[in-house]
Amino acid sequence: QLLVVERGGGLVNPGESLRLSCAASGNVPGVYDIGWYRQAPGRQRELVASITSSGSPNYADSAKGRFTISRGNTKNTVYLQMDNVDTEDTAVYYCNARFRSLSSWGQGIQVTVSS
16 A cells, blocks of 8 residues: 655744655555644544645645645655644644545654743
């Protein structure tokens, strides 16, 4: 199926920036739809941002104006640029890659925003 690998989590202070990366690969050729989700303790997993195979982005209201999702030169590598982070952004962030009937999740990476 699809292998999804996330990188870039860590501990940051409020107001700072960090960038998450998601690399999807597999035996299936094509450009995948990729989304970033997050789940905080006691909360449901929620969409943060997604990007279609054609490059159209979509953002949750909480991410608009602060986060930017984009594709790299390798189209199945997607970045989530997180600017002006807040403590409410603390969560485990998961990348999802989807192509036709296939859908795979990464293992999740921790983002902690704390002073």
